[in-house]
Amino acid sequence: MNETRLKYFEQEDVLHLVISDEPESRSVELSPNITVELNDKNEMIGVEILKASAFLRDTVLESVQAKTLQLVGAGAS
Secondary structure, eight states, X not given: OOOOEEEEETXXXXXXXXXXXXXXOEEXXXXXXXXXXXXXXXXXXXXXXXXXXXXXXXXXXHHHHHHHHHHHHHHHO
């Protein structure tokens, strides 16, 4: 089995998650900045995130804000 690894291309601000070194058969665009790479069995072998720094910042902030609201809401009871 292949080892999962991350590659970040700073100049392009692209994050690539490599799940497998198998050849890519096709890709599916999940959103304008996220593409899933599939092998010939339609198994996910990679994920590419464009504008990665903004995506990660926004995703982490949303997660932290949601968790904080849950904790504050639970403490107010």
